[in-house]
Amino acid sequence: MRAEGCAATAYHWVMLAAPAHVRALRREDVGRLVRLWEEAGMVPVGPDGLTVDEAVDATLAESAVALVVDRDGALVGAGCGAVFGPIGLLLRLVVAPGAHEDSLARLLDALEVSLIERGARTARLWLALDPLLTNMLADRGYAPLPGTVVLERALSPIAAGPTALAPLGGRMIEPALWDSLTGMQEAKSVIERRVILPLAERTLAERHGVAQPKAIVLFGPPGTGKTTFAKGIASRLKWPFVEIEPAALAGDGSERAAARLAEAVDRILGLPAAVVFVDEVEDLASVRSAERRVNPGVTNEFLRQIPRLRDVPYHLLVCATNWVSRLDPAFLRPGRFDYVLPVGPPDADARAAIWNRYVTDITDERIDVDILVQRTELFTPADIEFAAHKAAQLAFEREHFEGVHHRAMTDEFLAAIGETRPTLTSEMIETFRNDTNTFARS
């Protein structure tokens, strides 16, 4: 009995572990698809009220996306989707008995992405009969629409596929990035509250009449984490991160450059969602044209494009600058940028948090972090990162050349700090304070 049970389990496991992939439905799959429906009790009429003929026609309709889960040539799952404006409808979602939950999840992922790419904001389907499917849909956030037999889920418009992102140099940022931003609590908390939460919790924000931020400026000395924050926002929202480099568009005539900028924005607007990052925005919008690295034609084009980015619900423009005082004050006006946020030099607490992060990565020796914090008063987070890597390098070399078997100790960190030139000066800190008083808007 027991042995038999084990054998059955093992066999079951092998079946489930067989590779399954999601692919588009082909015409020659239709016979097997109908058998799948039959096994699921959808023949002659399904709970959606569709006859087999109607369901086949709907599935093969040009406006529908039909996908199947293929395991070694056998269909173990299928579903199709179509979009009506903001509504995505899923039809004929079906799984073979014993199909692996993973492959089902991949089928749903792919169907939802196809709905999102066609502009849907919610996915809806008729209540499913299959208990596995029902549980799984509930886990994914599908809930009954009151008074109907329809399940609904808001689609987070995150999931631009790699094919859409690659030509734009865009990418998805690993979710851990936001948490790895240590210290900098003040900047982090302001960005979290003003920028991320209203975008992540739209319904709640709307209930309170809180406007969705569309464009922000981050300013502060080099190396304080502006670029990292912009990526962090993308990682928290699970939106793609795309960078526009105006200086890279320059060359062969301002008209061409302006046209290329407009094309880049067109393509970015084609993504379902994006954090659009423009670094060193002073190159575009300095008060004095001598400080600009791009010509006025490109600047004007950029100003024309900002309202287009503001007009759509799932795009956030993040501009960064080391020199906020050089920006044309008109550039920063509230109708254009919702917030102008300082990302400043790390105070002692922030430096301690950042040091602790790198120290725990590099060594298991006891390190006197307080003294590292004291000795790095004019260090940016980037300088601390640099010094930490240098300490690791010193310890590595010491073991290699001198055979000293331990990981980095306080001495290595202090030596590394001595060899690192701090980015900040007291004047820069003073300037940043004044700039914060003059320009910050949160």
Ligand SMILES: Nc1ncnc2c1ncn2[C@@H]1O[C@H](COP(=O)(O)OP(=O)(O)O)[C@@H](O)[C@H]1O
């Ligand atoms: N709060 C932080 N904690 C740890 N490392 C950080 C932090 N902020 C920045 N860094 C590191 O410093 C480096 C430079 O940061 P970056 O975002 O490029 O600065 P900026 O854009 O302001 O010049 C990055 O490699 C990043 O990993």
Ligand SMILES: [Mg+2]
């Ligand atoms: Mg940067």
